[in-house]
Amino acid sequence: MPGDPHGGRDRPGHRAALALGDDALVLAQRLGEWAGHAPELEEDVALANIALDLLGQARTLLSLVDDEDKLAYLREEREFRNVQLVEQPNGDFAQTIIRQLYFSVYQELLYGQLAGCRPEDATPVAALAAKAVKETAYHRDHAEQWTLRLGDGTEESHRRAQRAVDGLWRYTGELFQPIEGLDIDWENLRATWTTSVRAVLEQATLRVPEGSQGAVWAAGGGRQGVHTEPFGRLLAELQHLHRSHPEASW
Amino acid sequence: MSPTDEAALQSAFDAAIGADERIEPRDWMPDGYRATLIRQIAQHAHSEIIGMQPEANWITRAPSLRRKAILMAKVQDEAGHGLYLYSAAETLGVSRDELLDKLHSGRQKYSSIFNYPTLTWADVGAIGWLVDGAAITNQVPLCRCSYGPYARAMVRVCKEESFHQRQGYELLLALSRGTPAQHAMAQDAVDRWWWPSLMMFGPPDAESAHSAQSMAWKIKRHGNDELRQRFVDICVPQAEALGLTLPDPDLRWNEERGSYDFGEIDWSEFQQVLKGNGPCNEQRISQRRRAHEEGAWVREAAAAYARKRAAAPSNEDGRR
Numbered sequence: 312m313p314g315d316p317h318g319g320r321d322r323p324g325h326r327a328a329l330a331l332g333d334d335a336l337v338l339a340q341r342l343g344e345w346a347g348h349a350p351e352l353e354e355d356v357a358l359a360n361i362a363l364d365l366l367g368q369a370r371t372l373l374s375l376v377d378d379e380d381k382l383a384y385l386r387e388e389r390e391f392r393n394v395q396l397v398e399q400p401n402g403d404f405a406q407t408i409i410r411q412l413y414f415s416v417y418q419e420l421l422y423g424q425l426a427g428c429r430p431e432d433a434t435p436v437a438a439l440a441a442k443a444v445k446e447t448a449y450h451r452d453h454a455e456q457w458t459l460r461l462g463d464g465t466e467e468s469h470r471r472a473q474r475a476v477d478g479l480w481r482y483t484g485e486l487f488q489p490i491e492g493l494d495i496d497w498e499n500l501r502a503t504w505t506t507s508v509r510a511v512l513e514q515a516t517l518r519v520p521e522g523s524q525g526a527v528w529a530a531g532g533g534r535q536g537v538h539t540e541p542f543g544r545l546l547a548e549l550q551h552l553h554r555s556h557p558e559a560s561w
Numbered sequence: 562m563s564p565t566d567e568a569a570l571q572s573a574f575d576a577a578i579g580a581d582e583r584i585e586p587r588d589w590m591p592d593g594y595r596a597t598l599i600r601q602i603a604q605h606a607h608s609e610i611i612g613m614q615p616e617a618n619w620i621t622r623a624p625s626l627r628r629k630a631i632l633m634a635k636v637q638d639e640a641g642h643g644l645y646l647y648s649a650a651e652t653l654g655v656s657r658d659e660l661l662d663k664l665h666s667g668r669q670k671y672s673s674i675f676n677y678p679t680l681t682w683a684d685v686g687a688i689g690w691l692v693d694g695a696a697i698t699n700q701v702p703l704c705r706c707s708y709g710p711y712a713r714a715m716v717r718v719c720k721e722e723s724f725h726q727r728q729g730y731e732l733l734l735a736l737s738r739g740t741p742a743q744h745a746m747a748q749d750a751v752d753r754w755w756w757p758s759l760m761m762f763g764p765p766d767a768e769s770a771h772s773a774q775s776m777a778w779k780i781k782r783h784g785n786d787e788l789r790q791r792f793v794d795i796c797v798p799q800a801e802a803l804g805l806t807l808p809d810p811d812l813r814w815n816e817e818r819g820s821y822d823f824g825e826i827d828w829s830e831f832q833q834v835l836k837g838n839g840p841c842n843e844q845r846i847s848q849r850r851r852a853h854e855e856g857a858w859v860r861e862a863a864a865a866y867a868r869k870r871a872a873a874p875s876n877e878d879g880r881r
Contacts (some may be wrong), residue, residue, distance in 0.1 A: 339633075343620040343621055344620075346636045346637075347610075347613040347617040347636070347848065348848070348855075349852065349856065350853075350856020350857075351856060351860060352640050354856075354859075355610075355613070355637075355640040356640045356641055356644070359633055359634075359636060360637060362633055363633050363634055363637065366629060366630050367630065370627075370630070373626075379626050380625050380626060383626055403855075404859045459866065460862050461859070461862050463866055464862025464864075464866045465862050465865045467861070468862030548621050551622060552623075552682055553625070556740065556742060559624070559739050559740050559743055560735070560739065561624045561625040561735060561739075
């Protein structure tokens with residue numbers, strides 16, 4: 312959009328692509344930190360695989376809005392639209408897995424709804440959703456299997472899994488804040504998500520948290536560009552080299 | 562087993578090697594052949610997983626999303642190569658856990674090249690071009706190695722490695738043709754990685770402890786010096802095409818040999834790195850140990866869960 316200072320980012324379809332693209336980009340960045348640190352080689356492969364899928368989704372979605380690198384590397388913290396859940400630090404393996412469980416169930420349900428819309432209503436985001444929903448089903452399966460193993464494994468793993476379940480719960484409410492430009496039944500999404508996650512946690516012998524799913528102190532939260540403290544450092548690392556060479560292409 | 566049986570098995574083995582046949586896991590093989598292969602395949606597997614570290618060091622900082630995706634895919638491939646190679650080693654009667662134990666306790670080695678640090682983004686390209694290039698030069702002949710499972714693993718590994726090598730070259734080309742700062746970054750990386758890459762072929766043939774026996778067994782097909790020369794001959798024109806120089810004042814075409822002459826390698830540096838005194842030896846092995854130790858509770862949880870499922874009475878998932 313020539314002459315538009317925001318590169319057309321304010322259009323509803325673009326706002327949706329940016330929100331979902333930022334979710335995928337930021338979580339891919341977090342998972343990328345695991346490379347070479349996983350508890351076993353199979354998990355090094357699996358986490359890198361999921362990160363790559365997410366990065367692929369991010370690139371497609373951001374490219375719908377503007378140049379992917381301009382968006383990833385040259386926006387500041389307050390301009391990112393990802394939910395706060397995905398920017399949470401990796402912590403231990405349990406924290407990473409529960410974050411992945413909460414997010415991949417959300418993503419699969421969301422993309423499932425988007426991919427199922429009538430062809431005449433299909434948006435570019437819906438086209439991506441049809442592909443992404445398959446990847447996301449795999450991510451969800453991986454997270455669910457590990458939630459069961461950790462929750463119903465040893466006392467130690469149960470304790471760590473429960474801590475992660477409780478600690479991340481407050482970031483789940485934001486997942487159901489409507490995103491302008493997406494034709495989604497948000498209340499239905501919340502209900503289905505809650506049922507699915509509850510079933511996995513219960514099967515894993517974990518207690519389903521009763522506290523608030525909303526971080527009231529965060530005002531609008533991530534979708535409005537209000538993030539948690541660790542996010543600034545994540546961006547500093549992501550963007551440093553690109554910003555150091557403004558004239559360069561890579 | 563009587564001495565005559567042993568002699569008959571040995572001569573059947575020798576005949577198979579002589580006829581260029583593949584040795585398979587259930588075949589009889591001399592103890593020394595088995596031990597040499599375990600050592601070499603394990604060291605190769607360890608190199609793949611330690612080799613993830615210097616590159617993974619740049620995943621979070623890759624300067625474009627395309628480069629980030631390429632690098633993530635590469636590091637994932639390396640973990641996969643580690644898995645194939647541990648499986649190949651396991652066909653010889655060792656377990657992955659034992660081998661990892663030996664890596665973590667320093668009783669088995671990995672390639673000395675991964676003890677050098679990745680200090681700039683261009684190092685990722687130099688590793689792809691030079692380190693993967695040297696690895697391929699070493700590994701392509703291993704696709705014809707006499708031990709079947711190793712040879713077959715190498716076929717898969719080499720395909721993926723060639724792809725990584727082209728990507729590394731392309732990364733350096735973009736830098737070399739980029740801004741002056743990018744070009745300088747590329748040149749600096751090549752300056753630092755050139756000699757360590759030449760050391761990847763191992764000591765000169767005359768000083769190589771295992772070479773002669775490995776060649777007789779057709780595990781190795783070429784001497785260290787021959788492969789090193791082949792690599793230099795490939796790299797010089799590639800460096801010219803990149804617009805980068807190689808840091809060797811003695812490098813020049815030898816018309817008579819039809820090959821490049823090159824300068825003397827600093828073998829004392831090589832020995833120091835092998836002894837554990839390279840720039841990153843301590844860091845690499847500590848990170849590997851830490852990942853293993855910090856992951857212990859996860860592996861225990863998976864094992865405990867599997868036991869519970871196996872013991873669960875006649876439910877579908879629990880049935881063996």
